[in-house]
Amino acid sequence: MIRMVLAGPLLLLAACGPLAGGNQSERAAGAASFPRADRPVAPIVSTRWSSEEARDRVNEAEDIMDRAGIRPGMTIADIGAGEGYYTVRLAKRVGAKGRVLAEDILPEVIDALSRRITRENWTNVSVKLGAPEDPKLPENSFDRIFMVHMYHEIAEPYAFLWHLSPALKADGELIVVDADRPTDQHGTPRRLLTCELAAMGFRLEEMIAKPTAGGYMARFRRSTARPDPSSIVPCALRG
Numbered sequence: 453m454i455r456m457v458l459a460g461p462l463l464l465l466a467a468c469g470p471l472a473g474g475n476q477s478e479r480a481a482g483a484a485s486f487p488r489a490d491r492p493v494a495p496i497v498s499t500r501w502s503s504e505e506a507r508d509r510v511n512e513a514e515d516i517m518d519r520a521g522i523r524p525g526m527t528i529a530d531i532g533a534g535e536g537y538y539t540v541r542l543a544k545r546v547g548a549k550g551r552v553l554a555e556d557i558l559p560e561v562i563d564a565l566s567r568r569i570t571r572e573n574w575t576n577v578s579v580k581l582g583a584p585e586d587p588k589l590p591e592n593s594f595d596r597i598f599m600v601h602m603y604h605e606i607a608e609p610y611a612f613l614w615h616l617s618p619a620l621k622a623d624g625e626l627i628v629v630d631a632d633r634p635t636d637q638h639g640t641p642r643r644l645l646t647c648e649l650a651a652m653g654f655r656l657e658e659m660i661a662k663p664t665a666g667g668y669m670a671r672f673r674r675s676t677a678r679p680d681p682s683s684i685v686p687c688a689l690r691g
Contacts, residue, residue, distance in 0.1 A: 483585035483611040490686040491644065492636035494604045496558075504537050510664040513541040516600075519660070519669060520627045525549040526595040529619065531587055532556055532602030533579070536565045542598070543574045553589070555582045585611040589619035599628045601666065603645065604635040610684050613652040617678050624673070626654060631667035645670060647687035653678055 479488075507513065516538075522528065524547040530539045533554035543552045554569070554577060556562050562581050569577045582588045585608040589597075597620060606612050620626065626649070631639030646656050655675035662669045 479608070480583060480585045480611075482583065482615070483608040485681040486585075486608060486611040486614065487681075487684050487686045489609050489648075490688045492634070493607050494635055494638050496605055504535075507537060512665045513538055516627070516629060516662065516665055516669055517542065517545050519662075520596055520598075520625065520671065522546065522596060527551045527553075527593060529553045529555060529587070529589055529594045529597040531582070531597060531599045531616075532605070533565060534561060536568050538598055538600055539565070539569075539577060540572065540574055543577045546576065548576060550576060552577045553580055553594075554578070555580045555587050555589070557582050557584055584608055586615040587612065587619070589616060591618040592621055594619050595621055595624050597624070597626050599626065601630060601638075603628055603630050604638055604640045609648055610652065610681070610686070613649065613654070614678055614681065617653060617674060620674055625657070626672040628670045628672070629662065629665050629667065633667075639667060642668060642670070644687055651679070651684055651687060 522542065522545045524545070526546045527550060528542045528546060530536075530542060530552060533539045533556050536554060539552055539554040543550075546552060552574075554565055556565065556579075559581060562579050566579050569579060580588065584606065597616065603609075616626075628640075628645060628649075630645065631637075632642055633639035634641065635644070642659060646659075649656070649672050653674055653676040654672040657671040657673055659668055659670040661667075
């Protein structure tokens with residue numbers, strides 16, 4: 453059952469997590485058979501949109517993890533992990549019997565995050581370099597996949613989601629947190645997000661306002677098989 457609770461003001465974000473490549477004139481081979489997004493793709497601005505201390509003061513990560521049902525022993529992917537704000541908090545929540553895979557497409561970000569993971573001794577975390585069109589995740593591996601303040605920066609959303617889909621377990625969920633504004637303003641309109649995910653076989657389970665996380669949180673599950681790339685019709689929702 454879809455539940456949508458979207459009242460309340462939304463906070464404006466200064467910059468967002470780094471998982472994109474902007475509009476590209478030359479496409480990667482893994483994206484060539486997929487349609488381009490019929491809307492702007494936000495450029496990567498920064499690896500953070502607010503300090504970890506400020507985010508913790510409003511209980512951002514704990515609130516999102518509670519709503520996403522994160523429990524000890526789960527296996528989680530943190531896509532567009534950036535400096536690791538969610539990565540380390542997810543690692544603490546899933547505990548020694550759980551695992552977190554932190555992924556990003558920028559080598560320098562992965563290097564810095566790897567140093568943090570080693571320095572802070574997060575033994576249940578691994579890091580991985582992905583690509584704008586493919587997060588390169590192992591199949592049937594994750595209870596939850598997190599995409600926080602980065603969806604609007606994905607340069608090839610249809611190819612990206614198509615490659616991501618098999619990584620979820622049968623009862624797994626995709627968790628998206630973003631701001632409710634146009635993609636060129638570093639957000640994703642709710643209707644656009646739902647449309648693009650539906651085109652790739654994902655069903656919206658819940659969408660709620662999360663002002664303390666800078667906008668909204670949406671939970672999706674796989675409902676149909678991945679479409680043939682040639683059959684995908686890009687969503688054209690604006691605003």
